[in-house]
Amino acid sequence: MKYYLEFEKPVAELQRKLEELKRHEETSSLAISFQEEIALIEKKIQETREQIFSNLNAHQRVQLARHPKRPYTLDYIHHIFSDFSELHGDRLFGDDRAMVGGFASLDDQKVMVVGTQKGRDTKENIMRNFGSAHPEGYRKALRLMKMADKFSLPIVAFIDTAGAYPGIGAEERHIAEAIAVNLREMMLLEVPVIAIVIGEGGSGGALGIGVADKVLILENAYYSVISPEGCAAILWKNQSAIPKAAESLRITADQLQSLKLVDDIIPEPLGGAQNDVDIVADSIKSTLKSTLSSLLSTSKEDLMKNRYSKFRSLGRFVEA
Amino acid sequence: MSERPEKSDKNETKFFTRRIPGVESKEPMVTPPSSAPDQSMLKKPKPVSGGPKKRMIAEGTFTKCPKCKETVFRKELEANLNVCRHCEHHFMLTAWDRVHLLVDEDSFEQMDADMSSVDVLEFPGYLSKLEANQQKTGMKDAVITGLGQMEHHRIALGVMDFSFNGGSMGSVVGEKLTRVIEKGTELGLPVIICSTSGGARMYEGMFSLMQMAKTCGALAYHGKRKLPFISLLTDPTMAGVMASFATVADLIIAEPGARIGFAGPRVIKDTTKADLPDGFQTAEFLQDRGLIDAIVPRKELKEQLAYYLDFMMAGHRSASKAG
Secondary structure (H helix, E strand, O other), X not given: OOOOXXXXXXXXXXXXXXXXXXXXXXXXXXXOOOHHHHHHHHHHHHHHHHXXXXXXXXXXXXXXXXXXXXXXHHHHHHHHOEEEEEOOOOOOOOOOOOEEEEEEEEOOEEEEEEEEOOOOOHHHHXXXXXXOOOHHHHHHHHHHHHHHHHOOOOEEEEXXXXXXOOOXXXXXXXXXXXXXXXXXXXXXXXXXXXXXXXXXXXXXXXHOOOOOOEEEEEOOOEEEOOOHHHHHHHHHOXXXXXXXXXXXXXXXXXXXXXXXXXXXXXXXXXXXXXXXXXXXXXXXXXXXXXXHHHHHOOOHHHHHHHHHHHHHOOOOEEEO | OOOOOOOOOHHHHHOOOOOOOOOOOOOOOOOOOOOOOOOOOOOOOOOOOOHHHHHHHHHOOEEEOOOOOOEEEHHHHHHOOOEOOOOOOEOOOOHHHHHHHHOOOOOOEEEOOOEEEOOOXXXXXXXXXXXXXXXXXXXXXXXXXXXXXXXXXXXXXXXXXXXXHHHOEOHHHHHHHHHHHHHHHHHOOOEEEEEEEOOEOHHHHHHHXXXXXXXXXXXXXXXXXXXXXXXXXXXXXXXXXXXXXXXXXXXXXXXXXXXXXXXXXXXXHHHHOOOOOOOOOEHHHHHHOOOOOEEOOHHHHHXXXXXXXXXXXXXXXXXXXXX
């Protein structure tokens, strides 16, 4: 069963008609061909899709970024890398399943992969806490990244989270500190770090594994200081302001790139990454390989200096 | 991220003061930097024209303590460092009041006094919000930074002000803090940052989020020089500020009763549907769970911070003596 978002309704309606027609043709006792009509509707579907998806607003992209069929971190890991082997736990409290990580090979380049992980169904989502990590997740990610640093393995971080988990236990185990320490320590890593926002880049929970030499983003992913829902609630006290909040926050890939807040955009097939995981994974892989090869040819000192300057330069203000 | 903590009492936001007894009544004078003149050391602006004083008169002579509900005489409260004499409740301090409280008289050299925010995203309502906050507080943005003398320690100091847009961190807060940290690194000085903030500033979108990485990055290099960083958490410190510079300190100190946390209590309640434990997200709650080093009452603050620095700078001192 295909899943349609609210703004895809026109396509869903046409699709329903198409299926009806096909069924009718099969079951009809009269040998009438509907090929012409079918072709017409198929063309119409294509046109409607192109029209909808060539003109997405920020709120629609947020919905695509949260599409329940959208590929998640492990989907990409399995497509892009060979011999991924998951490593567990923060050695302190637990194994946060909302954060995954482990060794992997990008063709012949050995790397460390970390990433936030959502669940595909209710059961997995409960295990993965809907992709919202606790302090343990950030500490596990840092443990793995520091190990990568020790053994000179480049790091690839996949970001897909609505945000770090707002819970009592998370506060009691100092979620803020866990994220902040990652920000500080990632700045001092001596190996290349590439972060890629594949779906939701939810605020501090995303940045907690996002201090990278290059920050990539998928075409329909978003990266924001606050969810459009949260922003609408605080500023406009009104859920109907969500699209306005999404637009005002400038959170889409192209807006972020034009503000130099991300480095590169990886395109998605029409309708979103869920329509062709292989193609998107291939694009990510080739971008990772080319980005990594240029980072690997940079000296350790320059790498760290450039990473510092990259984040150092972010900010707009006037003086006097 | 930018969820603002609920105000504990509506009276609280009306409370303003500019003067701290004992550091009697002088705006910090500008003493020229002992090193070569520095472009970044801008002179402190003239005391704000009338603003706070007018408000004080307008607000009357008494205020009500949000904790014990006692009516307190405003002058008496000010004489007591804005701590309620009945219940020790620590009222919020303006950034300037805290600067006065912490550095020796006439020793503060403000940096980047004229830096102000721009509406980079053309966010609806931001410019008027900025103007309103600038008028209300007499500040350009939500932080004051500079170098000062704290007893026998020269320090790089950053002090936030909640009354400026909930102390939210945008580009200016991030940049000013980063510069004062870098100045500390360059001159070999300890850094002290006093936080009070609802979190990252929504109006500047991802630029605000990136200030978290920027400030932590600056502190990473400050720490590499084995220089001390002390973070003081004051009421309230939340969200994006907590998840960045405020918690990557060698010492995390809090004022009594300060509300401190990552997610706002309402968000946590809505998400988890759980009852929040007593005292949740207070300084005392955090200390019980081992998340902060100590709670220090305002009256002892300066002395205690200087005491910490005695230990933390001991190595530097003997190294410089040996050198």
